[in-house]
Amino acid sequence: xxxxxxxPSTLSVQEGDSAVIKCTYSDSASNxxxxxxxxxGKRPQLIIDIRSNVGEKKDQRIAVTLNKTAKHxxxxxxxxxxxxxxxxxxxxxxxxxxxxxxxxxGTILRVKS
Amino acid sequence: xxxxxxxxxxxxxxxGTSVKIECRSLDFQATTMFxxxxxxxxxxxxxxxxxxxxxxxxxxxxxxxKFLINHASLTLSTLTVTSAHPEDSSFYICxxxxxYTDTQYFGPGTRLTVL
Numbered sequence: 567x568x569x570x571x572x573x574p575s576t577l578s579v580q581e582g583d584s585a586v587i588k589c590t591y592s593d594s595a596s597n598x599x600x601x602x603x604x605x606x607g608k609r610p611q612l613i614i615d616i617r618s619n620v621g622e623k624k625d626q627r628i629a630v631t632l633n634k635t636a637k638h639x640x641x642x643x644x645x646x647x648x649x650x651x652x653x654x655x656x657x658x659x660x661x662x663x664x665x666x667x668x669x670x671x672g673t674i675l676r677v678k679s
Numbered sequence: 680x681x682x683x684x685x686x687x688x689x690x691x692x693x694x695g696t697s698v699k700i701e702c703r704s705l706d707f708q709a710t711t712m713f714x715x716x717x718x719x720x721x722x723x724x725x726x727x728x729x730x731x732x733x734x735x736x737x738x739x740x741x742x743x744x745k746f747l748i749n750h751a752s753l754t755l756s757t758l759t760v761t762s763a764h765p766e767d768s769s770f771y772i773c774x775x776x777x778x779y780t781d782t783q784y785f786g787p788g789t790r791l792t793v794l
Contacts, residue, residue, distance in 0.1 A: 598781040609772060609785040610723065617781075655722060664736070665781045666713070667774075669722045 568593040570658050572670025581679045585643045589656035589670050592637065596658040598665065599632060599639045604653045604672075613654075614641070646677045680706050683775050685786035692763055693794055700758045700789045702773030708753035709775035713783060714746070717770040729756045763793040 569592040579585050591599075597618040602610035616623045616630045616639065623630050629642040643650055656670040682705040692698050702712055711730050715723040727737045727748050735748035747759040756775075760767055770790055774783035 600782070602785075607770075607788075607790075609787045612782065612784070615782065659781055661781065664728055665711070665776060665783075666725055666728060667723075667783060668725075671722050 568596060568658055568660070568663070568668040570656060570668050570670040572656050572673060574673060575671065576674045576676070578676045578678060579646050581646060581648060581677055583646055585641075585646050585650070585675055585677075587641045587654055587656070587673045587675070588638065589640070589658075590636075590638050591658040591668075593658070593660060594634075594637065595660040595662055597661060598659045599630070600657050600659075600667070601628075601630060601641050602655045602657065604655065606653075610655060643675075646675075648677050648679045651675055651677045681775075681777065681782075681784040682706050683709075683773065683784050683786040685773055685789050687789060688787060689790040689792075691792045691794065694764055695762055697759055697761045698763055698791060700760075700771055700773075700791075702756045702758070702775070702786050704754045704775040704784075707775075707777050709756075710753065710778050711776045712750060712756040713774045713776075714748060714756075714758050715772045715774065717772060717788075719770075723772065726758075760791065763791070765793045767791065768793045 572589045600615035604610045632639040654673045657667040659665045686701045714726045727735045729735045729750040737743045750756040772788040773786045
C-alpha cells in the first residue's frame with residue numbers, strides 16, 4: 567500500500583522567514599495530495615491541495631509543488647507569522663483505492679517572533 | 680461551505696462500556712465518510728471507510744466487531760466503540776467527502792478517555 571514520508575519532524579523559523587516541508591510517496595497511482603494544518607486538540611484544516619495533473623499551486627503565502635516523476639511534493643510557506651505555528655500533515659490518496667488518505671507523520675512548525 | 684460536526688466532543692467512560700460517536704455533514708451530502716484515530720503526538724490513522732447504505736470497509740488491524748460503524752444516511756455516520764478499554768483512549772476524528780470526490784472535510788474530533 568501507499569507510504570508517505572514527511573520531513574522534517576520539527577521546524578523552527580524566525581517570523582518573516584520561509585518554511586518548507588517535504589513529503590515523498592510510494593504509490594504511483596496516488597493522484598491527490600492535500601496539506602492539513604492542525605492546532606493542538608483541533609481538527610485538521612485543509613490549507614492547500616494539488617492534483618497529479620498540476621505541478622504547482624499557490625494561495626497567497628502558501629504554495630505546493632509536485633514532482634510526479636520523483637514522487638515528491640512540498641509545502642512552502644512564505645513570510646511566516648506566529649499564527650502559522652502548528653502541526654502540518656501531508657497526505658496522498660488514489661481514486662482507485664477509494665480516495666483513502668494516507669498521512670505523513672507530521673511536522674511541528676514553530677515560528678519565533 | 681463544507682461543515683462536519685462530531686458529537687460528543689469529549690467523553691469519559693468506564694472500562695467495559697460502549698461509547699457512540701456521531702459524525703454529521705451539515706451542509707452537504709456525504710456519500711463517503713472516514714473514521715480516523717489519532718494518538719498523542721502522532722499522525723492520523725485511518726480506521727475505516729463508511730459508505731452510505733453499505734457495510735464499512737476496515738483497515739488492516741482494526742477490529743470490526745469492536746469498532747462498529749453505521750452510515751445510515753447521507754449526512755450521518757456513527758462509530759461505536761464496544762467494550763472500551765484504556766488502550767482505546769484516543770482522539771477519534773471523522774471526515775466526509777462530497778459524493779465520490781477526493782477532498783475530505785474533517786470533524787472537530789472526539790476525545791475518548793477510558794478509565
